[in-house]
Amino acid sequence: MVETYIGIGSNLGDRRDFCARALGLLGMLPQSQLVRYSSAYETEPVGDVGGPFLNLVARVDTDLPAWRLLLILKETERGMGRDPDRSSGPRTMDLDLLFYGDQVIHDNGLEVPHPRLHERRFVLAPLAELTPAFRHPALGETVASLLTTLKDPHAVRRLEEPVVPWTPGGACRP
Structure with a gap:
């Protein structure tokens, strides 16, 4: 299985519920396993995209090809009310494929690692x-090092209350 990291964000509606639903759906991906996920962080929006975001990152190990995983993420966004024609602006759900193992991929709209992740505190x-300690496969720097040297001025605040994945039978913890 390939170790992947997926960014999750929402700044419309019940942000916590949208993130919980996204985690639950990631846990039900075929040929995949939701291994763990970060705390939730409330973050200032970048650009003119409405109110604050709720962001977190999930580790999902998968046998799905990267392009298939990306398609599922985009389908999930649309299913949660995101307008696919708007690349910026407020959104109910934003799912980004940050890393797909140590692979660097530039192919027909699939960009891995995510091209701006090293510029974003959120x-x-x-x-x-x-x-x-995970090394960015294109930059060679660890995630901790990238965060330490980051010059992004946007505020990020870790929330104490965790987002708990939604499941058809209710919420559960992985």
Whole structure:
């Protein structure tokens, strides 16, 4: 199985519920296992995209090809009310494939590692909580090092109350 990291974010509606639903759906992916996930972080939006985001990162180990995983993530966003024609702006759900193992992929809209993850505190803070020693395969730096040297001025606040994945029978912890 390939170790992947997926960014989860929401700044519309019940953000915690949307993130819980996204975690639950990641836990039901075929040929995959939701291994663990970070704390939730409340973060300032980048650009003019509405109110604060709730962000977290999940580790999902999978046998799915990267392109198939990306398609499922985009389908999940649409199923949760995201407008696929808007690349920015407020959103109920944003799912980003951050890392797909140690692979570097640039193919027909699939960019892995995510091209801006090293510039975003709202990605690096929860990612560093999960895997500080993971090396960015294109930059060669650890996640912890990228976070330490980051110049992103946007505020990020770790929340004490965890987001618990939604399941058809209710919430559960992995």
